[in-house]
Amino acid sequence: xxxxxxxxxxxxxxxxARDLTRAQAADLMRALLRGGVSDLELGAWCVxxxxxxxxxxxxxxxxxxxxxxxxxxxxxxxxxxVLPSYNGARRLPVLTPWLALALAARGCRVIVHGQRDDPGxxxxxxxxxxxxxxHGLPVEFPHEAAGVGDRPGAFWLPTAALHPGLQRLxxxxxxxxxxxxxxxxxKLLAPCPGALLVSSYTHPDYRERVSALLVQTGxxxxxxxxxEGEPVADxxxxxxxxxxxxxxxxxxxxxxxxxxxxxxxxPDGRDRAATVAWTVAQLQAPQRSPEPLRFQLEAIVRLLQxxxxxxxxxxxxxxxxxxxx
Numbered sequence: 523x524x525x526x527x528x529x530x531x532x533x534x535x536x537x538x539a540r541d542l543t544r545a546q547a548a549d550l551m552r553a554l555l556r557g558g559v560s561d562l563e564l565g566a567w568c569v570x571x572x573x574x575x576x577x578x579x580x581x582x583x584x585x586x587x588x589x590x591x592x593x594x595x596x597x598x599x600x601x602x603x604v605l606p607s608y609n610g611a612r613r614l615p616v617l618t619p620w621l622a623l624a625l626a627a628r629g630c631r632v633i634v635h636g637q638r639d640d641p642g643x644x645x646x647x648x649x650x651x652x653x654x655x656x657h658g659l660p661v662e663f664p665h666e667a668a669g670v671g672d673r674p675g676a677f678w679l680p681t682a683a684l685h686p687g688l689q690r691l692x693x694x695x696x697x698x699x700x701x702x703x704x705x706x707x708x709k710l711l712a713p714c715p716g717a718l719l720v721s722s723y724t725h726p727d728y729r730e731r732v733s734a735l736l737v738q739t740g741x742x743x744x745x746x747x748x749x750e751g752e753p754v755a756d757x758x759x760x761x762x763x764x765x766x767x768x769x770x771x772x773x774x775x776x777x778x779x780x781x782x783x784x785x786x787x788x789p790d791g792r793d794r795a796a797t798v799a800w801t802v803a804q805l806q807a808p809q810r811s812p813e814p815l816r817f818q819l820e821a822i823v824r825l826l827q828x829x830x831x832x833x834x835x836x837x838x839x840x841x842x843x844x845x846x847x
Contacts, residue, residue, distance in 0.1 A: 525550055525559050525567065533570040541574075547583025555591060555687030568694055568702040575727075576703055578734045581710075585735070588707055592685050595714035598672030600631040601826045602717040606709045607636035609724075609751025610644030611791030617754040617815065619650045619661075620801045621720075622676040624808065624819050626660055630826065633670060633714060635679045637689075641696050645794055647752075651678050653798040659805070667713060684713050709753075710735065712743075716833075718826055722748025733764060733771060740769035742829050744822060747777065750791075757786050757812035765825060768832065774821055778814075786812040 528550045531540045542550065553559050554567065576584070595602075603625055607618040622632040638648045655661040660675035667684055670677045682689040688711075691704035710732065712719040719741055723729050729745065736743050747761040748754065755761055760778040764771060789796035804811045811819075 525553055525563050529563065529566050529570060532574050533566060536573055539570070539574040541577040542580050542583065544579045544583040544586070547580040548587045549583075551584045551587035552590070554691060555587060555685070557687065557690070564694060565698060568698055568700060571703050572700055576706065576731065578731050578738070581703075581706065581731060581735050582738055584703055584707055585710055585739070588685060588688060588711065591687060592711065592713050593667040593683065595633055595667045595670045595679075595717075596672065597715045598631065600672050600674060601629065601830065602631045602633065602714050603822060603826070604712045604714060604717045604719045605632060605634045605753050606711060606719075606721065607634050607647035607752060608705065608708055609748070610640040610642075610646045611752075611797070612644060612750050613791050614750055614757075615789050615791045615793075615797040615800060616645055616647055616650055616752060617749060617757065617801075618647045618752045619654055619676070620804055620811075620815070621754050621819065622647075622651070623654065623659055623661070623801070623805055624811075624815075625822060626675050627805065627808075628819075628823055629674050631670070631672065631674055632676045633679060633717065634676060635681060635684055635708070635711065635713070637681060637692065645792060645797065648678055648680075649794055650797055650801065651676065653794065654801060657798070657802055659802075670714075679713075681708060684711065706732075712741065716829075717742075718822065718829060719743040720753045720822065721745050722751060722753040724748065724751050729762075729764070733766075736766045737769045737771055741766055742768060742825070744774075744818075744825060746818070755814040755818040757788060757815055760814045760817060763818065763821065765821070767825070767828060775817075 605618055610616055622634050625632050634647055636647055640646050651661045662677050664670050709721050743766040745764045749756045762777040763774040765774050789800045
């Protein structure tokens with residue numbers, strides 16, 4: 523199908539562009555995901571949305587279309603956390619593998635989804651988790667979403683295993699050199715029913731938009747200013763963390779000004795061996811991990827416990843007279 527009618531709305535420049543309705547955005551995203559548009563139109567969409575930015579209703583429509591074709595991870599009895607990992611490491615180490623395995627040690631099933639390699643050559647969670655698996659840590663790499671078991675551990679899934687169409691949109695960056703709306707959507711992708719999503723943002727204006735979307739969708743989630751885009755607290759200071767309990771928002775903590783009095787020693791983010799060694803050491807002595815990381819870990823565990831209580835049916839005591847009757 524042609525998406526020219528939608529491009530005329532969103533492609534009028536920063537001041538003239540008009541937002542799409544949720545239904546229009548869902549229709550447009552279905553065409554993009556299912557390969558129904560030309561490469562020229564796809565590129566035009568990427569650039570137009572880059573200039574305009576996504577409105578909340580557009581994000582809601584885009585995400586609706588994504589979830590329609592997403593391959594689900596089977597639900598289970600094990601508390602499940604989803605960690606989208608799409609940025610990798612620049613200067614600081616990629617800490618998502620630490621969080622995944624620290625949660626696994628607390629009895630959680632953790633789904634980490636992302637890409638095997640980064641277009642910019644950054645060290646990815648996939649590369650670090652591969653090395654950690656060789657150290658005997660509970661990391662698995664199922665080939666498809668249906669292969670994720672119902673047990674504690676870290677499970678890494680490539681985006682293509684969850685949604686090939688979404689992977690195609692991510693790959694456009696390798697040609698255009700620009701991020702597009704797909705890079706926002708993957709951070710909101712929770713492929714397992716009932717899972718807790720830990721999502722992150724880089725630019726502060728996205729916090730308001732993503733927060734409004736999480737309220738709309740009634741998601742159980744944690745949202746924070748990520749460390750170099752990853753869904754993990756900065757080990758040098760606490761970021762702002764917002765919690766969503768079935769869409770009900772509250773701020774767990776505000777951003778900590780400055781840095782900690784004792785800044786923890788961290789490996790070079792480009793050094794895979796050093797990152798793996800640091801992660802293993804922190805998992806062996808969790809009480810020595812940087813305070814912001816421990817704070818986030820405990821907050822996730824408490825949120826999962828609250829989710830469990832919310833899902834447990836309340837037992838009522840029968841009225842004595844009714845029982846006698």
